[in-house]
Amino acid sequence: MIDWAWIGSHLGEIAARTGEHVLLTVIALVVGFALSMLLAWLAWARPRSYGPITWTAGILYTIPSIALFALLVPFTGLSLLTAEIGLVSYTLLILIRNIVTGLQGTPPSVVEAGLGMGFSDREVLWRLRLPLAVPVVISGLRVAAVTTIGLVTVTALIGRGGLGVFILRGLQRAFTTEILVGTVVTVALALLVDSAFVLAERRLAPWVDRATVR
């Protein structure tokens, strides 16, 4: 059923496509995170804006990926920009929500104790709220990363690279092995990244009690 010979002879391309895939993902995450931090900070400073911001992000999230990409193409062409605009849009909802939740989730007694000890409001934000928000933010990044890795496969339809190319070609040529390679390597990559984030959270937030089932 599986054409191992084909796999063997295409290892180089598999590696290359994986590299492309990772690059597309990383760009999306970095830009998405930066944008989300900005928007979350805005929502934090002006609570009224939180509703509209999440509403917009939510709408973007609901538009199916191929539709969004297809809609952008007439304007931005079959380019990296098109792909990234789409990919970044899908990270916004989860990241913004997680960052804001993280900031709001600081226990009030901790904030009161901090103020009582002589922290200024700014010190409370930087020393207490932000560090304590790290676990939630990493959790959001983890989900965003895995989701993005899945979405990058769809960008093959608008001419970008990544492992979706195998899926598309396999479809067009009715070659199951190729589809499998595209899918399985994507899954493996996603699981690897997922684990990496779990480890990162453990290193960056050693104080979290992990005994309770989340």
Add this chain to the structure above:
Amino acid sequence: MSGVFSDLIAYLADPNSWTGQDGIIARLSEHIGLSVLAVVLAVILALPPAMVLAHRRKGSVLAVGLVNVGRAVPTFGVIALALPLCLALGLGLGFWPTLIAMVVLAMPPIFTNTYTAVRQVDPAVVEAAEGMGFTGRQVMTGTELPLGMPVIWTAIRIASVQVVATATLGAIVGWGGLGRYVVDGFAQGNDVLVLLGGLLVALLAVATDLGFSATERLVLPPGATHRDRGELATAIGHG
């Protein structure tokens, strides 16, 4: 740019756009039909095992891991793999691969959230029910299910919205639905069709969400607490 929008309005104004095999009504019904079927199947397949496992307090590792794995699997890949499978089984292309892929997409979050919901039912209530002589099944259906309903219903709601949105991918393997407009439009360079498809799906997804909202009161038992739905949104992958 405004040209596209005025063309779209013209397209919508034309009655021919609505009727016929490729008409809006036909595509819309197709899309809704498959989505409903997929969600119903996913619930049938995922809900009972999740409830039983949670009731017996086993399998927490599976439940937690399933969502992660589910999110990691690209729906595009699943649809693509379903196609040769369906061809081999003689089910043909289009409908069946899309349906299978949508069911696979919807199952993990429904499973995991049902599991969590039942697991988190106050153990004192369960103990009281068992103490009164209810059998295991009666406890599940009479106590754990109703009390877990808010979370479960929210998971079904979000899964439905996701299925509606992702079913557009079905057009790639020859299915119809609203994705047909997107794919055909893209292939023909016809922006009006692409816009039509995208907007219709988005509207349908929002309508689905609102529809669930409206019927929520009918399904939820009075007095059950309302959990934060925000967290669940992240439970589902995007295809």
Add this chain to the structure above:
Amino acid sequence: MTEGAPGHSSTAIRLEDVCKTYPGSAHPAVESLSLEIRAGEVMVLVGPSGCGKTTTLKMINRIIEPTSGRIWIEGTDALTTPPHVLRRGIGYVIQQVGLFPHRTVGENIATVPELLGWEEGAVKRRVAELAKLVGLDPELLGRYPAQLSGGQQQRVGVARALAADPPVLLMDEPFAAVDPIVRQRLQEELVSLQRRLRKTIVFVTHDLDEAILLADRMAVLNLGGKIEQLGTPAEILANPATPFVESFLGRERGLRRLSLLTVEEIDLEKGPVVGPGDGPSAAGQAMDRYGTDWVVVVEDGRLLGWKWGADLADEPHGFRASVAPSDTLRRALDVILTSHTQVAVVEEGGRYLGIIDAAAIGRALAG
């Protein structure tokens, strides 16, 4: 010194006509409260829920901003100093503790010294010193707060508040959230800590027994922060100023007062004392005088025991109902009531000091 600062040199904190009304509320939470707290004393604010005691405490360090009034702390006008500067000189301990979850115990304690720019070595030494002071195992310094028990967490809270050696400590029902056994230990440790450190402490509690135990002076507050009575626990218990105070003190006022007095503060009876070799006539005289049928055997001031008047030839029996001069009258009463003879003997280091009975205690309360 700013103008209007209190003239009494030993006043650490002064509140003058302090008011707090929350916006949208018809009644003030605290209405025109004036209070002077002396340096080195433990001032306990006690009263029923909603009386404004916590609000008052939190206005001292401006966690809650007063609507009007003036506050001086150690001679400085608290309301014109920037709040965060003010608070770095005040220790603050709250019920939920509020330990920073993401920092270790040691790092938590080091917070204010680091904030003030202390040098690293000094900070480390101070943290170790404080751990010892509050009875915290040094091994816990590297752990995270979530890994500690409730009692340990509260100790860390106290250590953290004392870290920069502030002259003033504010404590808002700090021991309310731990279980009673731990609470008692923490209270006792606070008492002994205060004996060594002599900080000015303002302590809020709704628990009257805690107030009586800890306070040098206490203020009984009614709704609106109205001070119904201000004085030492003994004064208040002996002479409640208003019906409110009387009802707040509750029915066992007398017993509570007994825990504030000690045996050595009252006049002891000599008791039916005989020497080891004394005969029936000496014994008879002693027993007649005190109305007992037994005698106390003392030799050169040392207590040997007691004997039945009818069995003088026997060896003296040991006293079970015995108290020391430093014991509270409450303890003495307990011993007396559970003894066969309804009398307790007072001794210290083997030296006989006298006997005490329930009537003597009653006289002490009335006097």
